Structure formats: structure tokens, C-alpha cells
Amino acid sequence: MFVSPRCFRGSRLSSLFAPFPASLCAPEAQRYRRPPSCYSLLRMELSGTALQRCWPGSVFFFVFFNLFRTKNNIQRYFGTNSVIYSKKDDQSVPTREISKETESQHSVKENTKKDLVNILKGMKVELSAVNVQTTKPPNRRQLKSLEASTVRLQSAPEDAPQKRSESLSPELVAAASAVADSLPFDKQMTKSELLKQLQQHEEASRAQKDGERPKVSFTDIISDMKVARSATARVSTRPVHQIQFDEGTDDFAGQAKPADLRRSFRKNIFKGKRLNIFELKAVTEEAPETEAVPSLWDVEFAKQLAAVNEQPFQNGFEEMIQLTKEGKLWEFPINNEAGKS
Amino acid sequence: MAVVHSAQWLRVRRGLCLLLTGRRAGLCGRAPSSRFYSGSAAVPEVEGAGATGTEEVVIPKKKTWDKVAVLQALASTVHRDATAAPYAFQDDPYLIPTSSMESHSFLLAKKSGENAAKFIINSYPKYFQKDIAEPHIPCFMPEYFEPQLEDISEAALQERIKLRKVKASVDMFDQLLQAGTTVSLETTNSLLDLLCYYGNQEPSTNYNFQQREQAEELEEATEGSNEKPKKKAGHQLGVTWRAKNNAERIFALMPEKNAHSYCTMIRGMVKHRAPMQALNLYTELLNNRLRADVHTFNSLIEATAFVANEKLEEKWNNILDLLKQMVAQNVKPNLQTFNTILKCLRRFHAIGKLPALQTLREMKAIGIEPSLATYHYIIQLFYQHENPSKGSSLIIYDIMNELMGKKFSPKDPDDDMFFQSAMRVCSSLRDLELAYQVHDLLNTGDNRKFIGPDHRRNFYYSKFFGLLCLMEQIDVTLKWYKDLIPSVFFPHSQTLIDLLQALDVANRLELIPQIWKDSKEYGHTFRRDLKEEILMLMARDRHPPELQVAFADCAADIKSTYESQDARQTAPSWLASSLNHIAVLFLRAGRTQEAWKMLGLFRKHNKIPGNELLNEFMDSAKASGSPAQAIEIVKLAGAFSLPICESLTQRLMADFTLSQEQKEALGDLTALTSDSDSDSSSDSDSESDVGEGK
Numbered sequence A: 001m002f003v004s005p006r007c008f009r010g011s012r013l014s015s016l017f018a019p020f021p022a023s024l025c026a027p028e029a030q031r032y033r034r035p036p037s038c039y040s041l042l043r044m045e046l047s048g049t050a051l052q053r054c055w056p057g058s059v060f061f062f063v064f065f066n067l068f069r070t071k072n073n074i075q076r077y078f079g080t081n082s083v084i085y086s087k088k089d090d091q092s093v094p095t096r097e098i099s100k101e102t103e104s105q106h107s108v109k110e111n112t113k114k115d116l117v118n119i120l121k122g123m124k125v126e127l128s129a130v131n132v133q134t135t136k137p138p139n140r141r142q143l144k145s146l147e148a149s150t151v152r153l154q155s156a157p158e159d160a161p162q163k164r165s166e167s168l169s170p171e172l173v174a175a176a177s178a179v180a181d182s183l184p185f186d187k188q189m190t191k192s193e194l195l196k197q198l199q200q201h202e203e204a205s206r207a208q209k210d211g212e213r214p215k216v217s218f219t220d221i222i223s224d225m226k227v228a229r230s231a232t233a234r235v236s237t238r239p240v241h242q243i244q245f246d247e248g249t250d251d252f253a254g255q256a257k258p259a260d261l262r263r264s265f266r267k268n269i270f271k272g273k274r275l276n277i278f279e280l281k282a283v284t285e286e287a288p289e290t291e292a293v294p295s296l297w298d299v300e301f302a303k304q305l306a307a308v309n310e311q312p313f314q315n316g317f318e319e320m321i322q323l324t325k326e327g328k329l330w331e332f333p334i335n336n337e338a339g340k341s
Numbered sequence B: 001m002a003v004v005h006s007a008q009w010l011r012v013r014r015g016l017c018l019l020l021t022g023r024r025a026g027l028c029g030r031a032p033s034s035r036f037y038s039g040s041a042a043v044p045e046v047e048g049a050g051a052t053g054t055e056e057v058v059i060p061k062k063k064t065w066d067k068v069a070v071l072q073a074l075a076s077t078v079h080r081d082a083t084a085a086p087y088a089f090q091d092d093p094y095l096i097p098t099s100s101m102e103s104h105s106f107l108l109a110k111k112s113g114e115n116a117a118k119f120i121i122n123s124y125p126k127y128f129q130k131d132i133a134e135p136h137i138p139c140f141m142p143e144y145f146e147p148q149l150e151d152i153s154e155a156a157l158q159e160r161i162k163l164r165k166v167k168a169s170v171d172m173f174d175q176l177l178q179a180g181t182t183v184s185l186e187t188t189n190s191l192l193d194l195l196c197y198y199g200n201q202e203p204s205t206n207y208n209f210q211q212r213e214q215a216e217e218l219e220e221a222t223e224g225s226n227e228k229p230k231k232k233a234g235h236q237l238g239v240t241w242r243a244k245n246n247a248e249r250i251f252a253l254m255p256e257k258n259a260h261s262y263c264t265m266i267r268g269m270v271k272h273r274a275p276m277q278a279l280n281l282y283t284e285l286l287n288n289r290l291r292a293d294v295h296t297f298n299s300l301i302e303a304t305a306f307v308a309n310e311k312l313e314e315k316w317n318n319i320l321d322l323l324k325q326m327v328a329q330n331v332k333p334n335l336q337t338f339n340t341i342l343k344c345l346r347r348f349h350a351i352g353k354l355p356a357l358q359t360l361r362e363m364k365a366i367g368i369e370p371s372l373a374t375y376h377y378i379i380q381l382f383y384q385h386e387n388p389s390k391g392s393s394l395i396i397y398d399i400m401n402e403l404m405g406k407k408f409s410p411k412d413p414d415d416d417m418f419f420q421s422a423m424r425v426c427s428s429l430r431d432l433e434l435a436y437q438v439h440d441l442l443n444t445g446d447n448r449k450f451i452g453p454d455h456r457r458n459f460y461y462s463k464f465f466g467l468l469c470l471m472e473q474i475d476v477t478l479k480w481y482k483d484l485i486p487s488v489f490f491p492h493s494q495t496l497i498d499l500l501q502a503l504d505v506a507n508r509l510e511l512i513p514q515i516w517k518d519s520k521e522y523g524h525t526f527r528r529d530l531k532e533e534i535l536m537l538m539a540r541d542r543h544p545p546e547l548q549v550a551f552a553d554c555a556a557d558i559k560s561t562y563e564s565q566d567a568r569q570t571a572p573s574w575l576a577s578s579l580n581h582i583a584v585l586f587l588r589a590g591r592t593q594e595a596w597k598m599l600g601l602f603r604k605h606n607k608i609p610g611n612e613l614l615n616e617f618m619d620s621a622k623a624s625g626s627p628a629q630a631i632e633i634v635k636l637a638g639a640f641s642l643p644i645c646e647s648l649t650q651r652l653m654a655d656f657t658l659s660q661e662q663k664e665a666l667g668d669l670t671a672l673t674s675d676s677d678s679d680s681s682s683d684s685d686s687e688s689d690v691g692e693g694k
Helices: A027-031 A103-107 A110-127 A140-145 A170-182 A187-210 A218-224 A230-235 A258-265 A280-284 A296-308 A316-326 B002-028 B034-054 B069-075 B100-123 B154-162 B166-178 B185-198 B208-224 B229-237 B246-253 B259-271 B275-287 B294-306 B312-328 B335-365 B372-382 B395-403 B415-429 B432-442 B447-451 B454-471 B474-484 B493-505 B509-521 B528-540 B545-568 B576-588 B592-604 B611-624 B627-639 B644-655 B660-671 B681-693
Strands: none
Touching: A296 B185, A316 B069, B100 B454, B154 B166, B154 B185, B166 B185, B166 B246, B185 B246, B185 B259, B246 B259, B259 B275, B259 B294, B275 B294, B294 B312, B294 B335, B312 B335, B335 B372, B372 B395, B372 B415, B395 B415, B395 B432, B415 B432, B415 B447, B415 B454, B432 B447, B432 B454, B447 B454, B454 B474, B454 B493, B474 B493, B493 B509, B493 B528, B509 B528, B509 B545, B528 B545, B528 B576, B545 B576, B576 B592, B576 B611, B592 B611, B592 B627, B611 B627, B611 B644, B627 B644, B627 B660
16 A cells, blocks of 8 residues: 655644554565564654654555654654655754664564554554644655665754653553664664654643544544555565655646646647537548549649648659659669560 | 467566565665666566567568669668758759759759750650650650540540640530530539639649749738738639639530539639639529538638628638538538638637637547648637737647657648748747757658748748747757758848857857858848848957957958949948948958058948047057058048047047147148048049049
């Protein structure tokens, strides 16, 4: 299933959309007997952070998981190894790049991953919030960069309030540490960052609850999302596959010239009202040829037509063609018996 | 087949394996990206190798070639040589034309030579009986245009009709009638065809080349002035339908008439501008329970549009009525039906736009492919004003989108008008991209044959090149210049002026002497506006010395053309500005002698030198340290009573050390500036020159 990465932004609440990855695992991924989460990556940013998660195989879960309270957001991102996410956010400063295809990923226990998935799932439903506003989809550059085969991760300096994880459930903490373990770099830091994010997330959800906002179920959000070309994309087993955005929105960037725009928005001259006098059938059906002998009119019209594209000869061969037609040259292929019959 | 299948399967497997290994390698992080890409890159390669094996080539047992197929294949390998004159001109290097005028007369001369030969052979067939060709070549033999059958019979009538002898046919018909012989319906109909087609006039055989030119000019004229096309066309065509002419007489005499008789009469009437009679005859045809054919309907549509004193809306409704009658009579419309409608709608101006679009859609909807002429009419309708500020339509973009990459065959006599009008629109829209599109279309397949006769090609390329000069980078423009001129067309003087302006904008003035050389070659030696432009551009700014020398050479050349022109005609041809420019150019190149001679020319032609020129002369006198020259300049200025005389005198006093005599002379000069006749011998010389010239 392809989900167009629209960001849902609430004014003071978090929004998210995330399909459920496990059930939608593509057959190819199963063929390799790798759990969908085994190459997952987690990274986070504070203040404009993105939490990204990548799934291997050809399941392209493109998840935006926007938490919006202050300026922080968490973006959760499920993708393949070929999918990259780079957020063009002013506040995010890329600090490091990693490759997620690391051996260490194999060592992560499947249980923990499943736990994590479940937890995250649950969390999302819990947090699934209200007041969903659609905003512009990510711009083109983002789309292009999705095709690269490495994952570039970005991190922002820590500037969020230093709250501890007292409000987070132990499962979440465990999951966060498991995720942090799976990463090749500083586990402690990763974990703390992750927890911080989760905490903020939690807070955001609480704030929503307090605000007595009507709850929107996860399915509602899902139904709001645009799904592009899901049927064909799901069966596709190509390892590299673009995330499909809904067409039409990303077309505009290429149309720099106003003339092009005018052209594209104009109605085609062949579409529209016609005289509606003749019918197709009447014209196409073959009427028997009544006139056997061409009249003078026909002969003269044919002559006129022949004169239309009469041009001076462009080269000697054209002149020879003309001479052949007039009968002044031997025809080709040469027939020595010509005229002897 | 099985082998192929397995091979394919293997190939797929291999591709897959490569992919997988590539991916795995990527996953393992050893070579994250490069391996992956190399894997994917290998796939198409493998596939390409396999694809050739699967393609089926059916080798025919025998292929019958058209007699010109080989020649056509060979001809398609020859491309235009941008460095050579067109092939049609190449039979004699001495005669290769260098201007559009010459090329026009060259083609006319060639054609008229052919016509003259044919005329002689056909006029005196008895002298051209020897059959030299073996096997026999029919077209070398004289054609017989004189009727061979002398007796009065229907066969003789048929022969005369076949030879298109209008008067002889009518006479024969009358004699047959007087003799009491009934002429068959078919023969009478073909006689009517002949009479109606030529409008009771003897056809001018073999001179159709000139005739065509004339008809085209007529068409141009109607295009140019849309206000009164009918009147013009009517009296220019010459042949008009007269009441009670032979056709009408014979038609009335016919004991039985079929649909063909009516149809040919109607067509003849419309062709020769008798729309009302045609429409009346159509009513008669309907009353006789006959049906008209599609050509007649096409003519009737034209007649409806020609009828005078009717509102445009009424005309349109009449046309629609005719179309409905076609449906009712089960007559299939053809391309000409719609083209005729669109052709007529051109005269409707703004009112015609919507009907025209509907007509076009109707064509498309019922599966009649529009021809180039169709689009030509639509373009003419939608772009009647040259001025794009009046809200120009964008329909040309749709049309070009539709036409891109298509190849055409002639379907309508007006098909060769399209490229010209499309390029005209490009030029008025100032859309270079569109112009390139049109040009691409022209060079698709054999489409270039639709560019039309000589003058239309010139128009097309002039517009195209003008647009290039205006919009394109100078290097590209110059490339086109080399490519198109003179192998495709000879430039107008306006085209060259456009190019000069483009050179000016791009600051490539050093090419001007070359352009002047070309202009001379293309027959613009005596174009005053072109020469003015060249001189102005050269003299406007100061340039590096080498360039000034080249410019001075060019100026001298231009001066010589003026002089030779003087010899040819007595009217004064010099402009003060040209004299100024040339003198300045001479001065800047250090050709002081010639510059001084130019001053003589000013007197001779009674022109007044400009202040800047006099100042430059003063500079040059100062540079050469010659007070005599400086005094001469002041004298000249005094002779013309120029206001600058004062400041020049002051400069003279300040910059030069003058001898006593010179000072006296100067004093005289300033004292009586008006009477300078007897001041110096050179002055009196030039005065006498003027006297002789006058």
C-alpha cells in the first residue's frame, strides 16, 4: 500500500498517520524470512526531529508521524532499503549519516521488535488525534531523494526540556532501548533521545485529551489519506520503487513557463461541442462507387492536388524519379525486354 | 520456440540473480550503493542481448519493387548542402542566381523554355515524327491537339470534348442538333462539364504555369485585404458566369437531365461567381427529385457564403441547413466539405470562431482527418490581426501539439498554405519555441514539399529568420544564417537589417563588412535603407584600429555603390547622414585624404555636414598639426552658415599656432561668413562642380 506522505498538522496536537506494517508485509520480504522490522532504524531529532523507521523488502510504508506541539515533530518513516527520507526542515541539522544495512541488525531479537511494533501501534491509535488538517505534500526534492539507496539521517541538537521518562510506560522504555541497541552508534544517547521523543509524544497526547477534543479513530485518518495506485504497487516486487505521490500535485514544479501552464490548462480544441449533424456511421460505411468514369472536375482536382507539393528537385535522384515517371528513363530494375513484347 | 523460452527464462533468472546479489551486497553494507547499481545496470544489457534473438524476421520469398523505389531510397540519402545552391539552379554555374529576383526569373525561364518547346512540337507535329527512342517513349512524341475526325458525329464531338476545344465542341453539338441527331446523355453531360469548368472560355493550355502564378497572387491579395475580397476576386478572375451562355442554352435544350447535369451546372455557376443562380438551380434539382453529390454540396456551401447582402448569422444557418440536407439525402461529407466551410468562415471574422471550432470537432468526430489546409483556415480565422496585443488566441499551440511528428500527403489544394501562416503567427506571437516546432514539422518526412512555391518559401523563411534575429542568441542565429542563406532562400533587405540589429544587440559589429559583402551578392547593392543601417552601425561608436580599417574599406565600397548609382540615375541619392557616416569612418581609419574628398561631396550634393563630423575633422587636423586644414574646416562651416562655426573658430585660435596670413584669412571669414565664394580656389572649384551638376 502506498500512502502519500501528507503531513497532517494540528494546531496544538499531534497527528499521525501510519499504516500497520506487519500485516502488509510483501511476499518478497517473507521469502527471505526476515521479519519486517529487522532492518529498522530509529533515529530522532529534537526540535524538528524525525523519527524514521525503515522496513526492508518491497513494502513501502511511508509513514508520517507528526507530533506537533511546539516545534517538535516526530516523523516515523517506514520504507525499504532503497527509500531515503531527508527532511528539508530549517531546524534540522544533519549531523551524521549511517547506513542501515548493518550486520548488527541481525542480532536484534524478533520479540523485541514485535513488541515495539505493537507498542507503537497501540500508541498511534491512542494518540490518533483530531483536527486533521492537510497541508502540502513534501516537495519534489524530497521525492527524488527517496529513491536513493542509503538512508540519511539527521539529527538536531538537543534543546528540548530535559524531562525524564517517568511518564512513559516500561514497555516503551524497553522498546526504545531495544531499538537503540540495534543501532550501530551511541546507544545510550540514542535511547535517551528516543525516550525524550516518546515522552513528548505522550505529553502531546495528554494535552489533546485534556483539551476534550473529539477523538478521531485511526481508520478515519487512514481514510483521509490519499492512496495512490495501490493495486499495482502492492504486487510489485521490484526492489526499487518510487513512493507514489498523488499525481497532479507534484506536476507543478516542472512547469516553469507560463506558456506551458496556459497550454496545459486550456481546453483541447478537439474536445467540446460539435455541430452534431453528421454521424460517424454514415460517413465510415462504404457506399458503392457510383461514378466509374472520372469527370473533368475530378481530373482537374487531381491535377491541382498533385501541384500542391510540387517542388523543384532537391537532388539528381529526384529528377531521375521524375524522368522515370515520364517514361524517359529505363525503369529499375532494368528489364532488357522492355518494349519488346 | 521452447529454446527461446528457456533462454528467456534463463535471462530473467540471471537478471534476478544479479539483482538479488546486488541487493544482498547492498544490505550487507559492504558496498552499499555501487554494487546495487552495477547489478541493476547489468539487467538491461543482458536483456538487450536476448531481445535480438527473439525478434522474428520474416524473409519474403520475392519482393516486387516499384520502378522508382531504388531511386527513392537513394534520394533519401542525399541531404541539403548548405554550401551549395539549390539543385534546381545547378545546371550552369554561370547562371546560378544570387538573388530572389534572379532565382524567380531563372525558374520562370526554365519552365517557359519547356513550355515553348512543347508548344512548337505540338503546333508542328509533322516535323517531329522521327521516333528516335528504342523502346518508344510516348512523351517525346507530339501530342495531337487538333481533332482528327472531320465528320459530324457524336464521336467527333467526344473527341473535341476530350481535346478541350470549347468552341469546336459547342459548334459540333449545334450541328448535330440541326442534323436531327440526338446526342446521348453522357456526351452532353461531359460537354456540360467542359463548358462549366472553363466557364465557356477556351482553356489556355500549356500556359498554366503563368496562370498559376497569377492565381496565387490573387489569393495573396485576398489574404492581404480581407475587407473587399469578393469584388477584387470577381474582377480579377475575369471569367464570370453570364446568363444565357452556351452551358445554360445546352442545359435548357437537353430533353432529359440527370443529377450529373444539374450538379455540373451548379458547380460551374459557383466556380464562376454566380451563387444565386446556383442556389436557384439547386432548388430546381430538388423539385425534380434528384440528389446532389458531395462536390455539389461543397460548391453550394461556397455559394451560400458568397451571396451578397446577407447577415453572417443567416449565412451560417444556411450552411447548416445544407449540411442537414446532406444527411437527409444520405450524402457523405468529405474533407473538402469541411474545408470549404472553414474557408468561408474566415470571412466571418470573430463570429466565425465558434462555428469553426465546432466544424473542426465535427470532422474529428466523424473520422475525417483534417488536412493542413484545415489548420491553415483556422489559423487565419483566429489570427486575423497581426497585432498580438489584441488578445491573441492560443489555438496554434493546440494545433502544433496535434500535428507534431505527423507526415502529410496532399489532400486539399490549399495544403501548401499552412506553414506560411503558422510561421506568420509564430512571428507575431514572438514565440521562438513555437517557430522551432513549426520548423521541425516542416522537416518531418516529406513535409517540406508543402512549403509552397518560391514566394511562399521566402515568406516562411524570412519570418523564421526574423524571429531568430529577434529572439535567438547571436551565435545560433549566425549558424542558421550560414545554413539557410543562400541555399534555402535569398534574404530580403529587411531580413538583413534584422540581422544587423541582432549583431548590434549582441555587440558583434565586426561582422558587418561580411554582411555587406553578402548583401551585395544577394542583390541589395542599391537598397538605401540597408546601406544607411550599415553605415550608421559602423559610425556610431569608436572601435579598435583594425576594425576601423575594415569599416573604412566597407564604407568606401558603399560609397562606390552610391557613385555608380549616380551614374545610372540623375536623382540625388545621397543622404546627409550617409555622407557624415562615411566621412567619419574615413577619418577614424586615418584615411584623411578621402575624408576631405567627402567634404567636397557635401557641397556637391548641397548637404550639410554634422557638428560631430566637423569636430572630428578638427581633431584630425590637430592630430596632424595642420592649421591649414583646420582653417579649411572653419571656412566650410562658414560657407554653410553653421552655428558651430563660432566654437570651431575659437578652437582654431586656441589649438593652433597660426601664421599672419592665415589669421587674416580667418578674420575675413568671420567678418563675412555669408560670402565665401571667392575665398579659396578649392571652394570655387567645388562650387563650379555643383553648378555643372545642377
